[in-house]
Amino acid sequence: MRPTYLEVNLPQLKQNFENIRAHVAPAKVLVVLKANAYGHGVDGVAPFIAPYADYIGVAIAEEGIHLRKLGIATPILVMGGTLLEQLPDFFEYDLTLAASSLDLLTAAEQLADSTRKSLKVHLKIDTGMERIGVREYEAEALIEKSLSCSHLEIEGIFTHFANSESMSLRGAIAPKQPPTSQGIASGENQVRPRNDMVEASLQLKRFQEVLSIYEKLGVPNPPIRHTANSGATLVMPESYYDMVRPGVLFYGVYPDRDIERTIEVKPALTWKSKVVFSKITQPGRGVSYGSLWQAEAPTRIVTVPCGYADGYFRRMTNQPQVVIHQKKYQQVGRICMDQFMVNVGDNDIKVGDDVTLLGNGITAENLADWAGTNEYEVMTNISARVPRVFVGAVQ
Numbered sequence: 001m002r003p004t005y006l007e008v009n010l011p012q013l014k015q016n017f018e019n020i021r022a023h024v025a026p027a028k029v030l031v032v033l034k035a036n037a038y039g040h041g042v043d044g045v046a047p048f049i050a051p052y053a054d055y056i057g058v059a060i061a062e063e064g065i066h067l068r069k070l071g072i073a074t075p076i077l078v079m080g081g082t083l084l085e086q087l088p089d090f091f092e093y094d095l096t097l098a099a100s101s102l103d104l105l106t107a108a109e110q111l112a113d114s115t116r117k118s119l120k121v122h123l124k125i126d127t128g129m130e131r132i133g134v135r136e137y138e139a140e141a142l143i144e145k146s147l148s149c150s151h152l153e154i155e156g157i158f159t160h161f162a163n164s165e166s167m168s169l170r171g172a173i174a175p176k177q178p179p180t181s182q183g184i185a186s187g188e189n190q191v192r193p194r195n196d197m198v199e200a201s202l203q204l205k206r207f208q209e210v211l212s213i214y215e216k217l218g219v220p221n222p223p224i225r226h227t228a229n230s231g232a233t234l235v236m237p238e239s240y241y242d243m244v245r246p247g248v249l250f251y252g253v254y255p256d257r258d259i260e261r262t263i264e265v266k267p268a269l270t271w272k273s274k275v276v277f278s279k280i281t282q283p284g285r286g287v288s289y290g291s292l293w294q295a296e297a298p299t300r301i302v303t304v305p306c307g308y309a310d311g312y313f314r315r316m317t318n319q320p321q322v323v324i325h326q327k328k329y330q331q332v333g334r335i336c337m338d339q340f341m342v343n344v345g346d347n348d349i350k351v352g353d354d355v356t357l358l359g360n361g362i363t364a365e366n367l368a369d370w371a372g373t374n375e376y377e378v379m380t381n382i383s384a385r386v387p388r389v390f391v392g393a394v395q
C-alpha cells in the first residue's frame with residue numbers, strides 16, 4: 001500500500017453517533033453517507049454504522065445502489081434531485097424517493113401501479129433554499145396528490161435549512177436591511193445581511209404551515225417529519241420532529257466555528273504519509289514549480305508523496321503545516337500533483353519518517369483556512385487515490 005493514506009477511527013464515529021442519538025432522543029437519526037461518507041470511505045463506514053442508524057441519507061441514486069450492493073439493509077433516502085428515468089432504480093434497489101415535484105410523485109405512482117411494486121416516498125418541501133422541492137405556498141397540491149397515491153408509501157416529509165452552517169447568532173436579532181437600490185444583482189456583496197437563526201426559524205414556520213395542511217384535510221402527518229442538519233441538531237431542538245439528519249457532525253466536525261457545541265463530537269480522520277526524500281537545499285535554488293520559495297540559508301527540505309491529485313489543495317501552497325515527530329513544519333514551494341515539499345530546518349528528518357497532514361493537532365478547520373474553503377470541501381475532496389484504512393472495526 002502507498003505510504004499516503006487516510007486512517008479512519010470507526011469507534012470515534014460510533015461515539016459521535018451515540019452522543020447525537022442521546023441528545024436528540026426520542027427522534028430518530030439519519031446518518032448522511034453521501035460523498036463517500038464525507039470522504040471517510042463509504043465502504044468501511046457504511047457496514048460499520050448501518051446497524052445502528054435508523055436511516056441513511058445519500059445525495060444521488062448511485063450512492064444508494066452502491067450501499068445496497070455492499071449488503072446494507074437500512075432504509076436509504078436519496079435526498080437530492082431525481083430524473084424520471086432514474087425511477088426504476090428506486091424500485092429495484094428499495095431506495096426512498098425524495099418527491100421534489102408533483103411530476104416526480106405522479107410518475108412514481110404510475111410506475112408503482114404498472115409494476116405492482118411499492119415505493120417509500122418522502123415529500124420534499126422547499127421552505128427557503130430554492131434548490132429542489134415544492135415551495136410551501138404550492139405544497140397543498142402535492143399533499144393532495146400524495147394522499148391519492150395508493151401504490152406509494154408516503155413515509156415522510158422534509159425540508160432543508162439554507163443557513164445551517166452558521167447558526168451561531170442564536171438570540172442576536174439583527175435588524176433586517178431594506179433591499180438595496182442594486183435590486184437583485186448577483187454577487188456575495190449584494191446579499192443582504194441576515195441573522196441565521198431568524199432565517200432558520202422562518203423556514204421552520206413555513207414547514208409547520210405545510211404540516212397544518214394535513215390537519216385541515218383531517219389526515220395525520222406522514223410518520224417521519226424531518227428538517228435538522230448538523231447546525232439545527234446542535235442549536236434548534238424545535239426542528240427535530242421525528243428524525244434528524246446530521247452529516248458533518250457525525251464525522252466529528254462542527255458546521256461552524258462559533259456554533260454552540262451542545263453535543264460533543266471528535267474528528268475520526270488522520271491523513272498520514274511518509275518522507276520519501278530528504279536533502280539539504282542551498283540558497284538560490286527555487287523549490288518546486290515556479291520557484292515560488294527559496295531558502296535564505298542551507299536548510300533541510302523533505303518531500304512528501306501526496307499532492308493536489310490526492311486532494312491536498314494546490315491553492316494552499318506555502319501555507320500548510322505538517323507534523324513530523326510531534327513538531328509542526330512549514331510546507332514550502334508550489335504543491336505539485338503528486339508531491340509537496342516541507343522545510344524542516346536543521347532537524348534530522350529521514351526518509352521513511354511519518355508525516356501527518358490532518359490530525360495530530362492539524363484540524364480540518366486549519367486546512368479549510370489554508371485552502372480558502374470550508375471543512376466539508378476539505379474532507380470530501382480527499383481523492384479516491386488515497387487508501388482508507390479503517391481502525392477499530394471490531395466491536
Ligand SMILES: *Cc1c(COP(=O)(O)O)cnc(C)c1O
Pocket residue numbers: 032034079160164228229230231245246247248249255
Ligand atoms: C448533506 C445534507 C445534510 C447534512 O448536512 P450537514 O450540514 O453536513 O449536517 C442534511 N440534509 C440534506 C438534505 C443534505 O443534503
